[in-house]
Amino acid sequence: MDHIRNFSIIAHIDHGKSTLADRMIQMCGLISDREFKDQLLDTMDIERERGITIKSQTICLPYTAKDGKTYALNLVDTPGHVDFSYEVSRALASCEGALLIVDAAQGVEAQTLANLYLAMENDLEIIPVINKIDLPSAEPEAVSLQIEEDLGLDSSMIQLCSAKSGQGVDNIFEAIINYLPPPEGDPAKPLQILIFDANYDPYRGTIVSCRVINGSVRPGDLIMFMSTGARHRVEEVGIFRIKKQPCAHLQAGEVGYILAGIKSVSDARPGDTITHIDSPCSAALPGFKEILPVVFSSLYPIASDDYEDLAAALDKLQLNDAALSFQKDSSAALGFGFRCGFLGLLHLEVVQERLEREFDISLILTVPSVRYRFILSDRSELMVDNPAHFPDPSKITAIEEPYIRASILIPERYMGVVMTLCMERRGEHTKYHYPAPGRIEFTCELPLAEAIYDFYDRLKSITQGYGSFDYELLDYRASDLVKLDILVNGEVVDALSQLVHRSNARPRGLSACERLKDEIPRQMFKIAIQAAIGNTIIARTTISALRKDVTAKCYGGDITRKRKLLEKQKAGKKRMKTVGNVDIPQSAFLAVLKRDAE
Amino acid sequence: MVRSGLPAGPVGFLTGVGSLYIHIPFCRARCRYCSFSSFAGLESLHQRYIGAVCREIARHAGGNRIDTLFLGGGTPTVLDREHLAAIMRRCRDAFEFDQAAEISLEANPDTVRADDLNVLRKQGFNRISLGIQSFSDDELKTLGRIHDSRRARQAVADARAAGFDNLSIDLMYGLPGQTAASWRATLERALSSEPEHLSAYQLSIEEGTEFAERAGRGELLLPDEEVIAEMDEITSSLTRGAGLRHYEISNYARPGRACRHNLVYWNNEPYLGFGAGAVSYQEGVRRSRIKDPQIYCYTVEQGREPVAASERLEPIDSFKETVIMGLRLVDGVSEQRLRQRYGLGLAEVYGKTLDSLRDKGLLLFDDGHLKLSGRGRSLANLVMAELV
Numbered sequence: 001m002d003h004i005r006n007f008s009i010i011a012h013i014d015h016g017k018s019t020l021a022d023r024m025i026q027m028c029g030l031i032s033d034r035e036f037k038d039q040l041l042d043t044m045d046i047e048r049e050r051g052i053t054i055k056s057q058t059i060c061l062p063y064t065a066k067d068g069k070t071y072a073l074n075l076v077d078t079p080g081h082v083d084f085s086y087e088v089s090r091a092l093a094s095c096e097g098a099l100l101i102v103d104a105a106q107g108v109e110a111q112t113l114a115n116l117y118l119a120m121e122n123d124l125e126i127i128p129v130i131n132k133i134d135l136p137s138a139e140p141e142a143v144s145l146q147i148e149e150d151l152g153l154d155s156s157m158i159q160l161c162s163a164k165s166g167q168g169v170d171n172i173f174e175a176i177i178n179y180l181p182p183p184e185g186d187p188a189k190p191l192q193i194l195i196f197d198a199n200y201d202p203y204r205g206t207i208v209s210c211r212v213i214n215g216s217v218r219p220g221d222l223i224m225f226m227s228t229g230a231r232h233r234v235e236e237v238g239i240f241r242i243k244k245q246p247c248a249h250l251q252a253g254e255v256g257y258i259l260a261g262i263k264s265v266s267d268a269r270p271g272d273t274i275t276h277i278d279s280p281c282s283a284a285l286p287g288f289k290e291i292l293p294v295v296f297s298s299l300y301p302i303a304s305d306d307y308e309d310l311a312a313a314l315d316k317l318q319l320n321d322a323a324l325s326f327q328k329d330s331s332a333a334l335g336f337g338f339r340c341g342f343l344g345l346l347h348l349e350v351v352q353e354r355l356e357r358e359f360d361i362s363l364i365l366t367v368p369s370v371r372y373r374f375i376l377s378d379r380s381e382l383m384v385d386n387p388a389h390f391p392d393p394s395k396i397t398a399i400e401e402p403y404i405r406a407s408i409l410i411p412e413r414y415m416g417v418v419m420t421l422c423m424e425r426r427g428e429h430t431k432y433h434y435p436a437p438g439r440i441e442f443t444c445e446l447p448l449a450e451a452i453y454d455f456y457d458r459l460k461s462i463t464q465g466y467g468s469f470d471y472e473l474l475d476y477r478a479s480d481l482v483k484l485d486i487l488v489n490g491e492v493v494d495a496l497s498q499l500v501h502r503s504n505a506r507p508r509g510l511s512a513c514e515r516l517k518d519e520i521p522r523q524m525f526k527i528a529i530q531a532a533i534g535n536t537i538i539a540r541t542t543i544s545a546l547r548k549d550v551t552a553k554c555y556g557g558d559i560t561r562k563r564k565l566l567e568k569q570k571a572g573k574k575r576m577k578t579v580g581n582v583d584i585p586q587s588a589f590l591a592v593l594k595r596d597a598e
Numbered sequence: 599m600v601r602s603g604l605p606a607g608p609v610g611f612l613t614g615v616g617s618l619y620i621h622i623p624f625c626r627a628r629c630r631y632c633s634f635s636s637f638a639g640l641e642s643l644h645q646r647y648i649g650a651v652c653r654e655i656a657r658h659a660g661g662n663r664i665d666t667l668f669l670g671g672g673t674p675t676v677l678d679r680e681h682l683a684a685i686m687r688r689c690r691d692a693f694e695f696d697q698a699a700e701i702s703l704e705a706n707p708d709t710v711r712a713d714d715l716n717v718l719r720k721q722g723f724n725r726i727s728l729g730i731q732s733f734s735d736d737e738l739k740t741l742g743r744i745h746d747s748r749r750a751r752q753a754v755a756d757a758r759a760a761g762f763d764n765l766s767i768d769l770m771y772g773l774p775g776q777t778a779a780s781w782r783a784t785l786e787r788a789l790s791s792e793p794e795h796l797s798a799y800q801l802s803i804e805e806g807t808e809f810a811e812r813a814g815r816g817e818l819l820l821p822d823e824e825v826i827a828e829m830d831e832i833t834s835s836l837t838r839g840a841g842l843r844h845y846e847i848s849n850y851a852r853p854g855r856a857c858r859h860n861l862v863y864w865n866n867e868p869y870l871g872f873g874a875g876a877v878s879y880q881e882g883v884r885r886s887r888i889k890d891p892q893i894y895c896y897t898v899e900q901g902r903e904p905v906a907a908s909e910r911l912e913p914i915d916s917f918k919e920t921v922i923m924g925l926r927l928v929d930g931v932s933e934q935r936l937r938q939r940y941g942l943g944l945a946e947v948y949g950k951t952l953d954s955l956r957d958k959g960l961l962l963f964d965d966g967h968l969k970l971s972g973r974g975r976s977l978a979n980l981v982m983a984e985l986v
Contacts, residue, residue, distance in 0.1 A: 524958065524960075524977060524980065546977065546980070547823045547826075547827060547976060548800075548823065548826060548827075548976045548977070549976070549977050549978070549979040549980055550800075550847060550975065550976060550977065550978040550979055551802070551847075551978070551979060552799040552800045552801075552802055552847065552848050553799055553848065554847075554863075554864075554923070554926060555860060555863050556619055556862075556863045556869055556871060556877050556879065557619075557621075557871070557875065557876065557877045557886070559863065559866075559877075559879075559884070559919065559923065560877070560884055560886070560909060562922075563919055563922065563986060566922065566979065566982050566983045566986040567983075567986050569979065569983035569986075570983045570984065570986055573983065
């Protein structure tokens, strides 16, 4: 076991995590320069484009050290977004150490801290790495000081590198061997395997990414998933190189994969423990949690013919995304669709993008909602994440909504605007401290519902990109919630209903009306757009009737062009949803999702 | 005006062409609203262009007797009258003309002098369409026209004196800064010369024009909808008072003086077109010629067809096109003629769409014709987008 090191790379977004991973893979000779492409571990288009990691990936790097011994370095790459922090924590739990990357020009950021805390919770040894030292604006000395003073890490362990050029990366390998402890664990003890991720392969079933804590597993073994009791026979075990490489067995301390005819990734949950059926371990590994969606939205195909395709596409996505949940939903305005649960807004966007891109389905999304708790007059409790299921107001005794602790790191000069933003979003218990001169870490307790819209975008814009944001879920707190309906010519468009805090209802209603007015094309008749709570109209706008739409000239040379224009107009109309007698374009539904820039 | 004598081919196209269009893509100056195929400042090309057009005409010689000819642009009258005469002669050499053929010439007031008009009338042009646009000098300036109202009145008088007894005046309304009163004044002035025909076009802002640019910058103050509605009212009542009948969305004529050439387009019947950018519609195929006059000339001189694009519609699509074009006419489209031409009826093609448009009061069926209601005419694009 002395020749194994299990480590992860943690960093704030854009500090160079994927680049360093790429460089290490390349320097171990696992891949030729010819085969090399950026972000080797990010296999999805969306990951590459957005520069974020959504799924954990693992790779076993063979490394011959300066002491002449050969080591197996298991790099566990973790997702890089708050939406996926539970997966991150499980991936970290399978490591003994972590490289904490800090950008030499940017210094410590919010996610640097958040990720460091996670690593510390998992008792990881930390090697600080200052990356991008070749940038003209690099200030490695200042950042070293920050790491030592603010993060309390041992400055003698700091590694300087440029992942882009490869400078200093060889020293990182040595540091991993010298500073990180080898894994502990006993191959002779009963089997305990920690699952930290699962990927779906259409030919092999679920590929379980895991760390063997104790014991040893080999093909043919009968194993059990402790949270569900599900039983399987191991078909193959192995390690990750660039591709899967089968081996005879995996034993304590090793990181690798297991194939066992598991149909869906939701059967192999991150954090769960695998053991032998015959000689089970006495207890599951600590830290297992069910991942629960926190943001909900209904997805409708624009063309109702696409419903079956959407169902099939969601099934397929779910095979590889256990956090995605969905069930049938229907709307009077939009027909049949699905109510989906997501880990956060990024997760929602990723799913939407994959559906549109990989499956070519155009979608309408309803306003994202969190899950509210209703206490009814008969003392029963009701969880509601869909405005359509808002209970009869006369029977509600109390409503509670989920709160988060938001942690925001900003240069001091943005304190005022950030404070204002948090107050606008019903922030409470704001606190701040100075992790470094001129920098503020600002925390406040916010309703999750206020953070899921455009909070991060707004933060970025008011801090000119300097603000970074992270959050954790806290608890449910009492709230004064109302259902805001949007009516078009007197008919409620159910897909536009949203649950909002009473204090937000009027501005939100007004903004929705204004946006619809901008997006709905004028039609033959006047269109009244209203926002209402119950029977009370709280905002309204009107789209005046289209009085004239006629082409003045059409002669012999114009006929083809004119016909094509009309065909375009007709196709545009087909892409609209008709509510009552009003044609509403997709853009109008999307516009309501967005909040005003100011 | 229905030319029921045309035989219908097997797939809905009509054989035999009785109409010619010749395009002159030149202007003295480019108007600020114009998106038509036209080029200013190419005087050096005129001679060569006439040669190319004549060559193209000669190549299509023969065929049916010609009932209408329309020389349009651009501004045909920027050419010397000898050039125009040459084109006319070439047409007469190449085709046999009906005794009563309608031979139209588009002209701008600034490019016609009394003696030119005399010559052109003698050469056989018997209908003239004057692009006056407005009798307000301010509005003419705004449009970028190079004539003024005095010149416009003179042109009308000269045309009459030259013997044009079939005279049409083109006007525009909905112009930047225009009021209902100034439109009334322009219209009254136009009608006082007792034209046989009047075209009243509402200004539309076309992409790529100077107006579109200015509108994009918010610099174009166009009359609002109420004012436009009032202008439409004025047009309707003044033309009626002057004995002109509304027969197409933008066109008014004394009985029997509707433009026979343009009726060919609106009835979706065949025609031959010559010149850069001109379109032919023959045996169900629509062919548009190269727009750039120089490339057009070059291609013709090489002995090649100067065709840039062509399309042949399926009968069902041609049917729909015929309906859409026909609905521009106040008399609408004859179901019987549709059936003769395509073997299809309106109900088979459109089903419930037709009922719904009728229920909304946009379409009506009257005397075997499908036509737009008054409201339907204002919203013609909405209706046509359902029927295309």
